[in-house]
Amino acid sequence: MEISLTNAHGLWKEWGLQLLVLFSLFLQFTLATLASWRKSIFRNWIQVVLWTTYLSADSIATLALGIMSSRLANMKETKGTIDTKSQIMAFWAPFLLLHLGGPDTITSYALEDNELWLRHLARLCVQVGLAFYIYFLALWGSTLWILAAGMILVGFIRYAERTLCLYLASEGRLQGSMLPRPDFGSVYPRNVARYTLKKEEGYRVGIDELTRIPALEDHSVKDFQATLDKAYELFNIFKLLFVGLNVSFVDLGVSRPMFKGPDMKAVKAFEIVEIELGFMYDLLYTKAPLLNRRWGIIRWVISLFLPCAMLVFFSFHDKKDYSKVDICITFSLISGAILLEIFSLILAISSDWVHHWRIQRPKGSAISSAITFFSFSRSLRWSRWSRWSNSVAQFSLLGSSMRKRKGIFRYPRLAMLGDVVERNFYIDYKELKEEIKELIFKQMTDAVTYMEKQVGLKSALASLKLEASELLK
Incomplete structure (x- = not known):
């Protein structure tokens, strides 16, 4: 048993950081994909996996940065220098910072996450400081320092964007931005x-x-x-x-x-x-x-150009001192950053935001023509996916009352957990058929027509009363 624990500790010390970095990259792809599905597909497994991935992604990237900084600091203290193998591991720090910024398809899982923007701002300062610490400790003066500096810039931009989006989506900020500003003017x-x-x-x-x-x-x-x-x-x-409001x-x-x-x-x-x-x-x-906005164009130019340039430079870089595993991981990180950015760009071009912006632009403009040319992906996308799941939740109150609670949830302390499980897993989702949509639309239009008639009748009666009171004076 002691030998097994020793072997496990040795394996973790040798390959733990590599596994964490690859796992962090895998979580980014999972987040980007499931978050784009979440908007149009409702499945319990998507919600559970997305929630787990959302909570794990930041922790894994933060843990990897912490292990990396600790190992480099110990090596610097004991040996007085950082070897070449550790330098390429330090080169992964900017990519972990990029992972902390998250994909563009999700910034928060729930509305409550937006209220934690100040906590994310504090984490931004700490993690960026840690990335710079690793950079100056192991990469400054090495052959990789220019490439690492460019990726630190990209990672900082992505992480700052996420924090800013959380702030912009917080309740207080939204209320403040939606309240109209007083404009008195000359006719006030x-x-x-x-x-x-x-x-x-x-x-x-x-x-x-x-x-x-x-x-x-x-x-x-x-x-x-x-x-x-x-x-x-x-x-x-x-x-x-x-x-x-x-x-x-x-x-x-x-x-x-x-x-x-x-x-x-x-x-x-x-x-x-x-x-x-x-x-x-x-x-x-x-x-x-x-x-x-205009910033989006600048961001995509930076986020695509720098990783592509890094991929070219690293391909021609002298890699004889690096292990093959570390080289493969580095190429995976660079390629993953490029693929995630391309995926985000395709989703953005095919979004309703960009199409609305395009129809407001004059026809024939260069940007509008380019978006029109690449927007073929939109027709492909909506031919397969709708904007929502086209299903509504159905909960049988009678069936829930008659259903026997499972043995583990009969205990008083677990009864509340049983209610949560029942709300999330005992709900059926039925397709919202066209006949139901027609019925809902007819009921709404009839209600609005009736209200308008009532308001018009009351306004007419009020006018008659006012005229009568004026005549009686």
Whole structure:
């Protein structure tokens, strides 16, 4: 037994760091893939694996950085120098920093993770400092110092992006960004006078900000582009509801006619809502709001150019002093960084964010033409995947009441755990058929029509009462 433990300790000391680095790379690919599936496919195993991977990815990368810095410090203290084999291991530190930044498809698993942005900021400072410590300890003055410096820059950018996205998606920051700024202007005194006069006359007066929605009839766009434009404008109106703010009556009045008309069918209405909720998902859980700006183009140029240049330089670099295993791991890390960036770029080009941005651009522009050329992936993507799972949860209250609780959950201390298991594993998901969508859409339109008639009738009665009171004076 003692010999086995000694052998295990020796194997871990020899190959533990390599295994952790490769496992960290594997977790990045798993995160990027499952996070992109999470938006459109609901499966319990996807949620469980994604949650486990999300929690493990940071811990594995942090553990690898800690082991690396400890070994290098001990070697420097005992031998006074860092050998060549350890230098190539130190070269992996920037890639671990890149892994801590995570893929673009997920920044947080739950909304509560966004509130921990300050903790991630502290980790950013610590991990970047640790990466620089390893860099100056083992790589400064070596043949790999230039390549490592470029990857540290990429890793810092990715990690800082993740922290910034968590901050931007936090509840307090979202509320602050969505509250309209007061713009009094030159007509403010006149508006105040009109407000006071109407209020004294007995009218129900409020001050609301009008969300301007461009008339779609003036746009020579295709049907999908018109639908995308509608969804984006409605997203700007109703995103206030996700942070506890209220939508003004003016915005409700503006948005209501967008679901009316002879051309509006249930399928189209649901598609608008799907796109709208997709925008909100990206805002809360991904890096899309930050990358779908000018900064995104700069970031992708840096994140693609530097790893590709590193791959070329390392291919021609003298590697006779490195072991074959370490060389393969290094090539795997560089290639993995490039593949993850290409995967992220393809998803971004095929996203609704970029397509909405493209239709706002003048036709014939270089960037718009390039996006149109590469956006063939969008048709391929949506031919296989929908924007959501097209299924709704179904929970049988009667069946749950009659179901006997398993023996392990009969104990009082485990009863709450049994409720959690029941909520997550005893729920069936049924396909939302077109007939149900038609029924929901009809019920909603009938309810809105009835409310408008009631409001119109009450307004007419109020006007008659006001006129009658004026005549009786």
